[in-house]
Amino acid sequence: MSVTVEIESKQCNSPAQLRAMAATQDWSDYRARAYKAGGEFVKAVEAVTPEIKSLRHESERDGKVSQRTGDLMVQAGVFRTFTPLQYGGLEADPASFFEGVMKIAEADSAAAWIAGQLNCHSFEIALMNERMQEEFWGDNPDTRASSSYAPIGKLRAVEGGYELNGTWTFSSGVDHAQWVILGGGDKNFVVPVTDLEVDHSSWNVEGLKGTGSKSLTLREVFVPEYRVHHLRDTYEDNNAGWLLNNRPLYWLSFMGIFNSTATNTVIGTASYGLQYFMEQAKVRLTRQGTGAPIANNPFLHLKLADTLTKVNGVRNRHLSNWSALFDLACKGKEGTPLERMRVRFESADANATCFDAIHEIWPIAGAAASAQNNDLQQVYRDLMAARNHGSAGREMAASLYIKTMFGMEPAPFSDMGTLAYYK
Incomplete structure (x- = not known):
């Protein structure tokens, strides 16, 4: 954090003024620190996901993520990724956080979902006034x-x-x-x-x-x-939280973060579904025709190659988009409305792509995939539910993207929905 910015903040009359002054600073050290923290966070997540995976069926059975899973995510620093530095947070780059949530989703989609959602809210708290932040994080950087x-x-x-x-x-x-x-x-x-x-x-x-x-x-x-x-x-770019958290992470779009977060769970869940399908396909024998291993079926080869490519493609695109937006913020700049609406559409598109990928392989997954103890049917149900989340609306996101491209006037700001276009 720049000492210069801290001194100047006392001379500013508004958060917007401070934001403009801070944008002129050199944030290269901040950027390097955030990526380092993000990389360490991903490794910490990888260390706890085997146990989280062993508890995934408890989440399904109890209708809530287990306390042990919650404790493991706290241990990995999941709930302090967007917590400001001064409160003991990681203040990591968003792409690393998104990657960590994807890895959690490969272990338990429900755990990943709440990991993402609860951290979006921490980002929002960081935009609010100092009294709210102190009450929220003063005693616990993992507050949710x-x-x-x-x-x-x-x-x-x-x-x-x-x-x-x-x-x-x-x-x-x-x-x-x-x-x-x-x-x-x-x-x-x-x-x-x-x-x-x-x-x-x-x-x-x-x-x-x-x-x-x-x-x-x-x-x-x-x-x-x-x-x-x-x-x-x-x-109006007048977030009271900038008086305290006047750093590039918090210059990113709050609504952009919110609308992109569920996508991480979807991508990780679909990735796990494809992995699980492959494990079962290696040992399955077809009961029709010759009884040969189903892994020899060229139709399966095409389906699997196609779905793997699509899911890996949206994963890489999603992470690349948020690395680019963070890098831009670290230069004191922000994405244009067209860039942000493109990222918004590509996030919603990733949700649809991942659901469609599992839908494509479902007809060749075998009757066993419908069993309650088969992870693939849970993956399918979880993706169906996620597809209905507001942030997954590909049609609405496409409309915002193309209207922006055509220079058409957006709806005026009135609520959280319309704010998504502007900030």
């Missing part, structure tokens, strides 16, 4: 927040903040969180889990069951103003 961004609850402005009532759904990983971020249109509200009720019977699904994405109910919960993220601050 789950979320439910859909603005389906009720909020009322009161003196000093807001009062929240109602039920918010699909809060992935809430069993492993100390805080929750709740959506309210153009505002997000940070609430301690002790202030709300978790409906443990609400998550009754067949895909990504282990994520424990449960419903939350609030009754007259007061949220002070300092725990409110006004999304207009991000839209």
Whole structure:
């Protein structure tokens, strides 16, 4: 972190001014440190994934990631990758974090899903004011927040903040969180889990069951103003968190990070599915025709070569995109709207590509693939669930990308959905 920037921050009147001044600094040492931290993080993840994999069926059975798996991810530093340096965080480059989540997904897709989601929320906290950050990370760099961004609850402005009532759904990983971020249109509200009720019977699904994405109910919960993220601050490049975290990682697009994170779980899950398919194909014999090994089937060869190439291709593209965006930030610059919308589309496209890849090999996976104890059917169900996540909407992402390319006017900023185009 630049000492010069710290001194100048005391002379600035706004986060935007400080951001502009910091962009002129030399961030090459910061970049090198972030990549080093990222590389060490990936190695730490690799050390714990064998045990995480041994617990994957507990996530499926219990409808939540096991406590032991959560502890292993804490041990590997998963939940401090986007935590600021001054709070004991890694502040690693995003591509390394994404790669680590992919590796976790090869062991347990549910664990990877909450690893990604909870860290997105840490990135958002880093954009908020110092009091919120101190309350969040002051005693624990591994503090986690789950979320439910859909603005389906009720909020009322009161003196000093807001009062929240109602039920918010699909809060992935809430069993492993100390805080929750709740959506309210153009505002997000940070609430301690002790202030709300978790409906443990609400998550009754067949895909990504282990994520424990449960419903939350609030009754007259007061949220002070300092725990409110006004999304207009991000839209206007006026993030209060920049007064404290005025460094390249936090200049990246918050919504870009959010919309690209689920993709890491999808890529890792599909990669594991193909590995598992290959292991079974090596020992299977066809029951029709000659009884020869199915591995001799040229139709299988083409299907497998095609799907492996596609999944590896979107993996490399995804990581390369985020390395490029981070490198740009370390030069004090940011991606153009067209570049960001391209990355947004390619992220959504990767979700579709990975689901289609497993769908393509399913007809030749054999009847055993439908057994409950066969990992391939769980992979298929998890990918189906992930395909329905908002960030996986390839059609909407394509529209934003091509409209930007054609110079068409975007929708004006109004909420978290429209913010995705701008920041």
